[in-house]
Amino acid sequence: MKNEWPLWEIFIRGQHGMSHRHVGSLHAPDADMAIKNARDVYTRRNEGVSIWVVEAKHISATAPGEKGPLFEPSESKVYRHPTFFDIPEEVGHM
């Protein structure tokens, strides 16, 4: 459709010390307006201290069909977790 504003993905840092988290998307003509709109839409109740905006077309994602090959291999690698190793109680906290 003619002159439809592009879509932006919005990331908000909820508190100092936390990472930015995806909260949703919105339309805006450019990055400045996307930030202004994100402030109005996504931080009306103290939800944020910082905003990132990224035009949606710049985000690449894994395909749902790749889920198995990509993520299943880690399921069998239990030794990557600290709980895999029994440490004798005498050794104390580790």
Add this chain to the structure above:
Amino acid sequence: MYAQMIKTASNSVKSRDEMSPEEAAFQDKIDNDIKIEPRDWMPEDYRRTLIRQIGQHAHSEVVGQLPEGNWITRAPTLERKMILLAKVQDEAGHGLYLYSAAETLGVSRDEMVEMLHEGRMKYSSIFNYPTLNWADIGAVGWLVDGAAIVNQVALQRTSYGPYSRAMIRICKEESFHARQGYHAIMKMAFGTPEQKKMAQDAVNRLWFPAIMMFGPNDSESTHSEQSMAWKIKVKSNDELRQQFVDQTVPQIEYLGLDLPDPGIKWNEERGHYDFSDPDWSEFFNVIKGNGPCNVDRMNARVKAWEDGQWVRDGLMEHARKRATRKVAAE
């Protein structure tokens, strides 16, 4: 309810034997409460039904700003005015969350807006009723948003991930809407006799339109079966309506107002309130476009869209020019 009378694109629910392997895998996910995400495979009818339902829900949020926006300039105190402004602004946000959710299904917001304006999409029947005075604003927040909450709390469990997440976000904000409305009505119900009369009148007029929001009786609601199987709909119209009546009757009694329907009576056996059926011919008439405000609402939306066209175009052109200049400078 904010989405009423959504026709599921297909007529009947397929049995397991009739399903393709893809359809069976899809149904398995739904049955196991695994959310469907935008890029997952989904039946075309699931996609189309969702676009219709989420789109109608989004339009309802936006059109719903009109009856309340009507009273911003005439709120009785500055505090009430600021509260109402905040609420109406929330509704714009709710529309945006929902349009975004629908857009993940491959339709754009502008396309949905044009479909609304051309009469190919609808919005909730409730917004075709007028808000005649300040008591109506309280009653709308309390009853209309209260009814919306009942529906939307159920929809938090809907099968489509983006829709479910939009519902969760909306529900968090919606209880402010219901409470501010009840608070405004309380002020009037406990105020002067004239104020109390206004509160009673608003409840009397808005009760039936509010319980109509849940859509026709289950026995008349022909296209629910597939939507229930796909968990696009989570509870039936009558279940939700009963829940709303049960929670609202004690709230009316607390205000010392008369019940707006003589048929409301506690039914010990069922453990629920009995109540009268609304006049369904009125409901269908409003849906058809013959409610008191249908024409005004649509005209206001189309005017806002057309009047804003040059602003949207101008900002887009400005953004393009700046981007070109930036490239040239690099």
